Structures are given as C-alpha cells and as structure tokens.
Amino acid sequence: MQCESSQDLKNLVDEARIYTKEGQVAQYIPALREADPDKLAVAVYYPNGNCYAAGDVKHKMTLQSISKVISLALALMDRGEGFVFDYVGKEPTGDPFNSVIKLETISPSKPLNPMINAGALAVTHMLMGSSVEERFTRLLDFVKELTDKPTITYNKEIAQSEFETAELNRALCYFLKQHGVINEDVEELMELYTKQCAIEVDSVDLARIGCVFAMNGVDPRTGKQIIPANIARICKTFMVTCGMYNASGEFAIDVGIPAKSGVSGGVMGAVPNRCGIGIYGAALDDKGNSVAGLKLLEMMSRKYALSMF
Numbered sequence: 001m002q003c004e005s006s007q008d009l010k011n012l013v014d015e016a017r018i019y020t021k022e023g024q025v026a027q028y029i030p031a032l033r034e035a036d037p038d039k040l041a042v043a044v045y046y047p048n049g050n051c052y053a054a055g056d057v058k059h060k061m062t063l064q065s066i067s068k069v070i071s072l073a074l075a076l077m078d079r080g081e082g083f084v085f086d087y088v089g090k091e092p093t094g095d096p097f098n099s100v101i102k103l104e105t106i107s108p109s110k111p112l113n114p115m116i117n118a119g120a121l122a123v124t125h126m127l128m129g130s131s132v133e134e135r136f137t138r139l140l141d142f143v144k145e146l147t148d149k150p151t152i153t154y155n156k157e158i159a160q161s162e163f164e165t166a167e168l169n170r171a172l173c174y175f176l177k178q179h180g181v182i183n184e185d186v187e188e189l190m191e192l193y194t195k196q197c198a199i200e201v202d203s204v205d206l207a208r209i210g211c212v213f214a215m216n217g218v219d220p221r222t223g224k225q226i227i228p229a230n231i232a233r234i235c236k237t238f239m240v241t242c243g244m245y246n247a248s249g250e251f252a253i254d255v256g257i258p259a260k261s262g263v264s265g266g267v268m269g270a271v272p273n274r275c276g277i278g279i280y281g282a283a284l285d286d287k288g289n290s291v292a293g294l295k296l297l298e299m300m301s302r303k304y305a306l307s308m309f
C-alpha cells in the first residue's frame with residue numbers, strides 16, 4: 001500500500017501532533033530558539049511528480065545537518081570517492097553529532113563519517129571553487145536543481161547566529177587542521193558551513209530532494225541524472241548507518257529507511273525506488289531528532305510498509 005491522498009497524511013499528522021509536547025526546540029543556536037515547537041508537517045514525493053502533504057506544509061526550515069548529505073554528494077562529484085574517503089571515514093560513531101572525542105582517540109585522526117560535524121566540516125572543505133562565495137553558490141545551485149526551485153536561498157539571520165556562536169565547530173576545525181584533514185582558514189570554512197546549514201526549504205522541497213536520492217540520482221521531472229547513481233547509493237548508505245546521529249540503529253529497526261535529520265527539526269527520507277519524504281517538527285528529543293517527526297515516520301513505515309529490511 002502507498003500513500004495516495006493528503007487526507008491520509010493529515011490523519012497521521014493529527015495523531016502524531018501530541019508528541020511535539022515531548023520535545024524541545026534546539027537551544028544552542030540562538031536563532032533556532034524562536035522556532036514554534038507545535039508545528040508539524042509531512043510531504044511525500046513520488047517519482048511521477050505526485051506529491052501529497054499535510055500539516056504546516058508551507059513552514060520553512062533550515063537544512064542544518066540534512067545539508068551534510070547534499071554537500072557529501074557534491075564533494076563526491078567534485079573530487080571522487082578515493083579522495084573524499086582519504087580524509088573521512090565510513091563508520092558510525094555512537095557519539096553525539098558534535099562530539100570531539102573520537103578525533104583524539106582514533107589514530108590517524110580522521111573523522112569517522114561525513115554525517116557527524118567533524119566529517120561534514122571536512123567534506124564542506126572539499127567543495128570546489130575559488131572563494132567561499134563561489135563554493136556556496138555552487139552548493140546553493142545544486143539545492144535549487146534538487147528541489148527544482150530557483151528561488152531557494154539561505155536564512156541570513158540563522159547563518160549569522162550560528163557563525164557567532166559555533167565555538168565547538170571551530171574547535172573541531174582547528175583539530176582537523178592540526179591533523180592535516182583541512183588546510184583552509186577556519187573562519188572561511190565556518191562561514192561556508194554555517195551558510196550551508198542555513199539553506200531554507202519547506203517539507204515539499206525536502207521530499208523532492210529525498211525522491212532524487214530514492215530514485216538513484218534521477219530528477220523526477222526531467223529524467224536527468226543529477227547525481228551519479230553510485231554517489232546516491234553511497235549517500236543513502238550513510239543515511240542508514242549514521243543519518244539519525246546516535247539513534248540510527250534504533251531508527252533502522254523502528255522505521256527502516258535511509259533518512260537524515262537536522263536540529264531545525266527537519267527529516268529527509270529516501271525510500272529506495274519508491275518516494276521521498278520531507279518532515280518538519282521543531283521539538284527535538286535528547287539526541288537532536290524531531291520527536292513527532294520520528295513518530296510520524298514510524299506510523300508511515302508501518303502503514304505503507306516502508307522498511308527496507
């Protein structure tokens with residue numbers, strides 16, 4: 001069975017909405033504290049262009065950690081698999097997304113995977129272009145292509161707010177620089193990374209990006225191969241093993257689809273060869289995942305038999 005109406009999704013949103021009360025909006029980026037914890041939205045995007053959505057669908061969110069999948073795809077397209085994985089590993093950590101600990105305890109010091117902040121910073125460092133502006137424009141153009149929406153932009157206030165307060169990410173950068181994983185100016189990398197995290201989308205946009213990954217890199221409207229199939233496959237694999245931070249194992253059992261969350265409360269799902277899913281629910285659990293979003297995905301997985309396993 002598959003979702004065939006927005007009403008179907010609305011029933012699930014109504015049922016999941018009570019769980020927004022169990023979480024808290026992200027506190028450590030000042031501008032994210034303003035988010036409304038009661039909002040909840042879901043969209044499902046099919047490869048034939050059909051899209052169903054319910055809840056606060058027009059509500060915008062910043063990509064935050066969801067951008068890590070997109071920057072990884074672009075870095076792999078820019079640099080190739082061999083280069084990227086010389087600097088970033090392929091293993092889950094079991095630690096929170098912003099943890100420093102493994103950089104110190106593992107030798108040679110190399111971030112364990114591209115979905116934790118240390119790995120994502122190393123990946124953003126690899127994006128090609130002669131300036132921060134050019135590199136960011138390339139990334140933004142890529143998101144515009146994935147969403148098929150030329151008006152996509154970033155939220156300046158949220159980017160600035162994170163840039164001014166991201167001392168832990170700066171610490172990760174200096175660690176990476178000391179160990180030769182990155183070799184650029186830390187402030188420049190932080191500017192690029194915080195703008196990347198602040199790219200703004202709604203749940204339909206997220207579902208469309210998820211759909212491109214689900215369909216092995218092919219654009220649902222034009223049929224164009226936007227991402228090489230092998231790179232889409234690598235990204236989806238990371239989404240399964242590390243996409244929900246240190247809750248990825250539990251999520252694989254309870255939901256069973258490649259997905260990536262962000263501290264804005266977004267979750268992007270890519271159900272292989274079926275559809276993309278976009279969720280927004282700003283109230284987070286203690287690991288930084290959308291509480292009601294996870295419940296909603298669990299319900300959808302059961303109802304539509306989404307689990308890959």
Ligand SMILES: NC(=O)CC[C@H](N)C(=O)O
Nearest residue numbers: 064065097117197262263
């Ligand atoms: N988990 C997240 O969404 C983290 C993204 C956030 N911009 C950070 O680097 O801290």
